[in-house]
Amino acid sequence: MIEIKGLTKQFNKKTVVDDVSVSIQPGTITSFIGPNGAGKSTLLSMVSRLLDADTGEVLLDKNNVKKWKSTEFAKRVSILRQANFLNVRLTVRELVSFGRYPYSKGRLTAEDNKFVEQAMEYMNLMDMQDQFLDELSGGQKQRAFIAMVIAQDTDYILLDEPLNNLDMKHSVQIMKILRKLVNELGRTVVIVLHDINFASVYSDNIVALKDGKLVKNGPTNEIINPEALREIYDMDIPVQEQNGCRICVYFNSQTP
Amino acid sequence: MRNRTKIIFLFILAVISILLYGFYDIKGGFDYAFPRRMIRVAAMIITGVAISYATVVFQTITQNRILTPSVMGIGSMYEVVQTVIYFFAGSMSIWIINKYLNFGVALVAMVIFALLLYRFLFRADKYPIFLLLLIGMIIGTLLGSLVSFMQVLIDPVEYLGLQSLLFASFSKVKAELLYIAMGIVLLSLIYGSFIMKKLDVMSLGRENAINLGINYDRLVMNILILSSVLIATSTALVGSITFFGLIVANLSYQFFSTYRHSILIIGASLFSITALVGGQFIVEHILELRTTISVIINFVGGIYFIYLLLRESRSTA
Numbered sequence: 046m047i048e049i050k051g052l053t054k055q056f057n058k059k060t061v062v063d064d065v066s067v068s069i070q071p072g073t074i075t076s077f078i079g080p081n082g083a084g085k086s087t088l089l090s091m092v093s094r095l096l097d098a099d100t101g102e103v104l105l106d107k108n109n110v111k112k113w114k115s116t117e118f119a120k121r122v123s124i125l126r127q128a129n130f131l132n133v134r135l136t137v138r139e140l141v142s143f144g145r146y147p148y149s150k151g152r153l154t155a156e157d158n159k160f161v162e163q164a165m166e167y168m169n170l171m172d173m174q175d176q177f178l179d180e181l182s183g184g185q186k187q188r189a190f191i192a193m194v195i196a197q198d199t200d201y202i203l204l205d206e207p208l209n210n211l212d213m214k215h216s217v218q219i220m221k222i223l224r225k226l227v228n229e230l231g232r233t234v235v236i237v238l239h240d241i242n243f244a245s246v247y248s249d250n251i252v253a254l255k256d257g258k259l260v261k262n263g264p265t266n267e268i269i270n271p272e273a274l275r276e277i278y279d280m281d282i283p284v285q286e287q288n289g290c291r292i293c294v295y296f297n298s299q300t301p
Numbered sequence: 302m303r304n305r306t307k308i309i310f311l312f313i314l315a316v317i318s319i320l321l322y323g324f325y326d327i328k329g330g331f332d333y334a335f336p337r338r339m340i341r342v343a344a345m346i347i348t349g350v351a352i353s354y355a356t357v358v359f360q361t362i363t364q365n366r367i368l369t370p371s372v373m374g375i376g377s378m379y380e381v382v383q384t385v386i387y388f389f390a391g392s393m394s395i396w397i398i399n400k401y402l403n404f405g406v407a408l409v410a411m412v413i414f415a416l417l418l419y420r421f422l423f424r425a426d427k428y429p430i431f432l433l434l435l436i437g438m439i440i441g442t443l444l445g446s447l448v449s450f451m452q453v454l455i456d457p458v459e460y461l462g463l464q465s466l467l468f469a470s471f472s473k474v475k476a477e478l479l480y481i482a483m484g485i486v487l488l489s490l491i492y493g494s495f496i497m498k499k500l501d502v503m504s505l506g507r508e509n510a511i512n513l514g515i516n517y518d519r520l521v522m523n524i525l526i527l528s529s530v531l532i533a534t535s536t537a538l539v540g541s542i543t544f545f546g547l548i549v550a551n552l553s554y555q556f557f558s559t560y561r562h563s564i565l566i567i568g569a570s571l572f573s574i575t576a577l578v579g580g581q582f583i584v585e586h587i588l589e590l591r592t593t594i595s596v597i598i599n600f601v602g603g604i605y606f607i608y609l610l611l612r613e614s615r616s617t618a
Contacts, residue, residue, distance in 0.1 A: 093511075093512070094511065095507075095508055095511055095512075115511070115514045115515065115516045116514040117514075118514065119512065119513055119514025120514070123512055124508070124511075124512045125512070126508045129509075130506075131504075131505060131506070132364050132365070132366070132504060132506070133504045133505070133560040134558055134560070135560055139560065143501075143502060143505060143509075143513060144513070146498075146502055146513040146514065147513055147514040150498055151497075151498030151501060151502075152498075194512075197512075197513070
C-alpha cells in the first residue's frame, strides 16, 4: 500500500502542495482531480520520487520511498509524466523494451520479450511495433509510452494526465485498458485527470485537491455530487445519471 | 547497411589513414621517423577517443545535441589554470616543473568548473538551448579575456614558457603525458562498459530514467566528472579543439540511427581517428605544414555548427 503522510512542497516560497495525507487503496483506480495549479502533478511527482518533498513522507509497504533501492522501487511503482518528448529516435518495440530495464538491465531474455509483446498487444500496437515514434500520431505515441509502463510490470502505475491531447475515442480506449489492468491483473492505478467525467465513470476513488490542500477524499459516488463539486471547483455543476454513470454537466449556455 | 557493417567500414578507413600516415614518403632513416610518427598517431587515437566519448555522454545527460563540453568552455579552463599558475607561482615552481602535479591541478579545476556549470545551467528547469549557448560563449570570452589580461602582465620570458605549455598541437605532442593519458582513457573505457546500458536509459530523459530505476543524480555526477577528465586529458595532450567533439558526435548520430551508446561511442571514436590522422596527413604532406589541423577542424566544425543551429531553430519554430 502507498501512504502519503503530511507532504508539503514549496516552489519559490509558494506552497504548491500543503500538508496532504492520503492512502492509496490497492486494486483500485484512484483519480487526482482539481482545478489548474492545485498541485496534482506535483503530488504525483513526489509519490514517484521524481521530486523531493520539503516535509512529510511517502511510504510504500511501510518503508519510506527514499529508502527503497531504486531498481527495486522501479519493479513496484512506475510513473509516466505528461510531456514525453524524446531526443532519440526509437521504434515502438524499442521503447516498450525499455520497460524491462529494471529486470534485464538491457539484455532482454525470452521472458522479457514475452512481457514486451503482451504489453504491445494490450495497447493494440502489434502492427506498428517497428515504426518510429516520431512517425506516429499523438494518441499512438501515448499508447506506446503506456505500453512501456505496462511492460515494467509494476503493482502501482502512476499516470500524469495521460489523456492530454487525445480525442474522445482514444481517451475512452485508454481508460478502458486501465480498468482492465485493475480488474484482470489486480494492478493499482493512480491517475491525474482534468475531465471529471472520466474520473466519475472509470475510477473507484477520488482525491480532490485545491490550492495545494486536500479538500475531498473518498469513493467516487461520495464525491461526484453538486455540493462536493462546488467546494472543489467553485462552480455549480449539476450531476445527471446516465446508464448508471454519473455525468457532470458543467456546460451551460444560459447563465453567463 | 547494418550497424555492424558500418563499424567495420569505419574501422578499415581508420586503419588506412593510420597506415598512410605512418608509411607515406619516409625520407632519411625509417628507424628515426617511424616511431616519431607513431607517437603522434597514439596521441591522436587517445585524443579522438577521449573527445568523442566525453561529448556523446555529455550530450546524453544534458539532453541536447549541440552543446559540448568544449563549447561550454570546459576546455578553456585548462588555459586559465596554467596562466594562473604562471602568474602567481612562476615557471620555477613545483606546480610547473612537476608535470603530473600540473596536470592534476588542471584536472581538478576543470572537474569543479564542469560541476558548477551543470549545477547552475542544466539542473533547474530547462533553459532554452540558445540561452545556454550564449552563456557558454560569454563564459568562454570572459575566461579568454582573463587569460590574456594576466598574460600581458607576466614577464615576457615567463610568457614564452607558458606559451609552449598552452600551444600544444598534434605536431608537438606532449609525449611525457602520453602514458598517463593512455591510462586515463583506458580506465574510462572500463568504467564505460559498466554504464553503457544505463546511458541508453538516460537518453529517455530524467523522468523516464528515474522511473526505470536509474540512480539519476549520482550517475549524472559520475558522467560529468568522467567527461571533464577526458576533455582535460585531451587538452593537456594536444591543446583544445573546440568544435571537434560536436562534429564527430553528430556524424555518429546521423550515420548510425540508434540509441545504443556502445555503437554511438565506437562510431564517433572511429570518425575521430580517421579525421585526425587523415587530417594530419593532409596538413603535413599536402599543405606542407602551412596550417595546423586544429585550424581546419575549427573551420569545418564552425560551419557545421552553424548548420546544426539553423536546423534546430527550424525544428523548434
